[in-house]
Amino acid sequence: MTILVASAPLALAAVLAFAALGKLWDVAAFAKSVAGYEIVPPRAALPVACLVLGAELVSAVLLVPPGTRLWGAGLAFVLFASFLTGMASALARGMRVDCGCFAGTHDVIGPGTLVRTGLLLALTVPAALATKAAFRPVHLAVAVLVLAVVFGLSTLLRRWTTRPAGPRTGGKLDLPAPVGELGGGADLLLFAFVSPDCGLCRRMLPEFRSAAERFRLVLVSAASEADLREHLAGQSEDLPVVTGPRVFEANNIPWPPYAAITSGTGTVLAHGGASSPEQLHAVLAGVRS
Structure with a gap:
């Protein structure tokens, strides 16, 4: 079994745990991010936010022991596939919203968030195959390297594709009232x-x-x-x-x-x-x- 395959569960567990623990400090703010996608009714935003938080924590825990990694990877696949679908839907509708991925980041959805989520989704495949890999220190080091590549690529793509923020000087503001x-x-x-x-x-x-x-x-x-x-x-x-x-x-x-x-x-x-x-x-x- 390759080192990359054995390191994938640790990388995913770290991302999911970090995301969930950060959002726990302000669940209401995360619920507003969920509502911003306009996929679920506003009254369902808080229950959905709590469901996502719980699933992230459960998946992170299941990904650590070899005997439960398959279940953890499966749950992570569902999560990241759902995130990717929601982002693509919002972009297709011309929306500019906070992705709600990590607490306090105000990361607006775009090519960078799509690539990052897609790469994390891809990592669930090797994570599901690492059901017999015992922990070794080198796995932790490779997991850190993998995450550095994933987040580094998404950051570079966001910088390359992000247009200058704000209205165009000399242009007109687009407002609901004259x-x-x-x-x-x-x-x-x-x-x-x-x-x-x-x-x-x-x-x-x-x-x-x-x-x-x-x-x-x-x-x-x-x-x-x-x-x-x-x-x-x-x-x-x-x-x-x-x-x-x-x-x-x-x-x-x-x-x-x-x-x-x-x-x-x-x-x-x-x-x-x-x-x-x-x-x-x-x-x-x-x-x-």
Whole structure:
């Protein structure tokens, strides 16, 4: 039996255990990632998230002892095949969503995530064949090398295929409501892309409001207006809000909070991430008022 075959179960167990344990810290956030795929009804997102977490943990445990590796590999095959199918479905529908693969990564689905998941799916085959391989230290070393190759290839592919994030400077923002109506006649508008799932967005709100001394401020979110207002806890009742389920994807927004400054007609003058005061000030500095 080759060293690669004997190392595959350890590599898969490490990935599944790391993914599951990270998500356990915030199951609700993982459930929102599941809901983002729009494959299961919103009310089923939490039960499905718990089912996936449990399956990942069980598979990781079963993959370690030689006598249960076949069952662990089979369960891992079902998991990674399901993940790959869900990602392909979302991409086919033109969606730009967080894959929910690992906690805290905000890894948007794309060619990189597809390749990584496909390679992990392929590893379930040798893992199923390693039912008689006793553990040797060299297996652990090879497992680390295998994972380095898998994640390295997916990272390189993501960098090669990812288009520059954010709207095109000089282009128009794609919003559910006309910019002219939102602008109220202002010459310069600051659009703050935020989300109820984003703690930084709430902390950045005072910075956005301070910037409103120079620009008319409009909050933009993919959530419903009711959810956004509830998240902001009454801090922004006087601010205009525009919401739409595809507003992030339509404007190539990588992750909130994000700022875009436009003219009164919606032409993008400056844009960029705004997760800190310094980042927001850099975007503001790109516009001469």
